[in-house]
Amino acid sequence: MKILNIVGARPNFMKVAPLMRSYPRHPHLKPVLVHTGQHYDPKMSQLFFDELGLPRPDHNLEVGSGTHADQTARIMMSFEKLCLAERPDWVVVVGDVNSTIACALVASKLGIRVAHVEAGLRSGDRSMPEEINRILTDALSDLLFVSESSGLVHLGREGVDPAKIHFVGNVMIDSLLAHRDRAEQSDVLERHGVESRRYALLTLHRPSNVDHPETLLGILEALRVVDADMPILFPAHPRTVQRLGEPRLKAAFDALRRLQTIAPLGYLEFVKATAHAAVVLTDSGGVQEETSVLRVPCLTLRENTERPVTCTMGSNRLVGIETAAIIAGYQAVRRGEVDLDRVPPLWDGRAADRVVDVLASAG
Ligand code: UD1
Numbered sequence: 001m002k003i004l005n006i007v008g009a010r011p012n013f014m015k016v017a018p019l020m021r022s023y024p025r026h027p028h029l030k031p032v033l034v035h036t037g038q039h040y041d042p043k044m045s046q047l048f049f050d051e052l053g054l055p056r057p058d059h060n061l062e063v064g065s066g067t068h069a070d071q072t073a074r075i076m077m078s079f080e081k082l083c084l085a086e087r088p089d090w091v092v093v094v095g096d097v098n099s100t101i102a103c104a105l106v107a108s109k110l111g112i113r114v115a116h117v118e119a120g121l122r123s124g125d126r127s128m129p130e131e132i133n134r135i136l137t138d139a140l141s142d143l144l145f146v147s148e149s150s151g152l153v154h155l156g157r158e159g160v161d162p163a164k165i166h167f168v169g170n171v172m173i174d175s176l177l178a179h180r181d182r183a184e185q186s187d188v189l190e191r192h193g194v195e196s197r198r199y200a201l202l203t204l205h206r207p208s209n210v211d212h213p214e215t216l217l218g219i220l221e222a223l224r225v226v227d228a229d230m231p232i233l234f235p236a237h238p239r240t241v242q243r244l245g246e247p248r249l250k251a252a253f254d255a256l257r258r259l260q261t262i263a264p265l266g267y268l269e270f271v272k273a274t275a276h277a278a279v280v281l282t283d284s285g286g287v288q289e290e291t292s293v294l295r296v297p298c299l300t301l302r303e304n305t306e307r308p309v310t311c312t313m314g315s316n317r318l319v320g321i322e323t324a325a326i327i328a329g330y331q332a333v334r335r336g337e338v339d340l341d342r343v344p345p346l347w348d349g350r351a352a353d354r355v356v357d358v359l360a361s362a363g
């Protein structure tokens with residue numbers, strides 16, 4: 001049974017790695033790894049193959065960057081040719097990036113069955129490109145693997161056949177738990193001159209935050225309060241780096257005297273930097289989940305989250321993007337007003353095995 005597994009962007013690598021490790025438990029499964037090339041900088045792609053022990057991709061479509069339509073269409077054109085040549089039984093897609101919907105759409109129209117890992121997440125915000133990708137990918141999928149209970153509610157509401165839905169837990173957390181000890185050996189704190197629990201970690205890359213200078217300026221204003229209190233480590237995503245040249249933004253960044261803007265970190269370094277932070281401020285999807293399991297306070301700089309369980313059963317607080325609200329959230333963390341005791345169900349390091357067992361018996 002041939003299974004094409006799709007990776008394209010940074011958050012895909014840590015989700016597919018545990019699947020690739022799990023397939024050999026079922027000798028009749030023949031996994032094939034396909035990289036669309038959506039992300040291609042060594043620090044956004046190759047580094048993760050090395051650190052996560054991902055095999056070299058069997059195919060790299062090398063699509064690179066572009067507008068949404070351009071990038072999605074190029075992935076589709078290349079992937080259709082590949083599917084016709086490989087004739088897989090299943091295509092497995094993860095998450096919500098353009099590579100996810102592009103490959104799901106191609107497979108589905110060729111009559112190839114699609115499995116979506118991390119199905120059912122909804123932010124309720126259709127201005128977010130990922131929300132469109134999530135809804136459409138789920139609508140096309142033959143198997144839907146759900147990471148948190150909100151996913152079951154959304155898929156039920158959208159009329160998905162319950163027989164297709166499997167609540168398996170979180171494959172990204174499989175990677176986190178598998179690499180937690182190795183990550184601890186990283187010298188990332190020493191290299192950047194920060195001490196455990198005495199710095200804030202910041203990531204920002206959502207278009208709704210970084211593509212709008214007024215929004216980003218409001219966030220930077222709030223960060224002045226953090227900066228006055230502790231150093232901030234900021235591994236900057238390439239999309240964000242492109243925006244930082246704008247003079248008003250540059251001035252606002254320069255005013256944050258203890259903020260260090262650094263290149264994107266490798267996975268092991270990032271896990272260590274997260275695990276030892278006093279607080280994480282982020283607009284990432286995956287980082288909300290990782291902080292919950294690492295029991296580190298997380299302030300999510302967004303108006304909504306598709307991962308509500310990180311707020312109800314994790315360490316996440318959705319603070320929005322208004323300056324005063326971010327400051328209030330930070331002050332609450334400093335007062336110790338965070339619940340670090342609970343971790344969502346089935347985020348136990350065995351989600352990939354559950355996915356692969358279902359695929360193995362699906363025929
Ligand atoms: C993509 C995903 C987003 C995910 C993020 C994770 C979509 C619609 N968005 O956003 O859901 O949270 O990845 O990191 O799929 N660039 C480089 N080098 C690279 C990759 C990108 O310089 O290796 C630059 C390019 O100028 C590109 C821009 O970053 O135009 C944005 O890249 P793109 O993949 O389109 O979207 P992301 O913002 O990375």
Ligand code: UDP
Nearest residue numbers: 010011014235264265266267270284285286
């Ligand atoms: N990550 C990383 N280095 C960084 C920032 C993030 O390794 O400098 C990892 C992080 O641990 C998580 C994943 O990248 O596993 C999240 O990806 P990202 O924030 O790019 O995308 P999102 O989850 O928002 O789609």
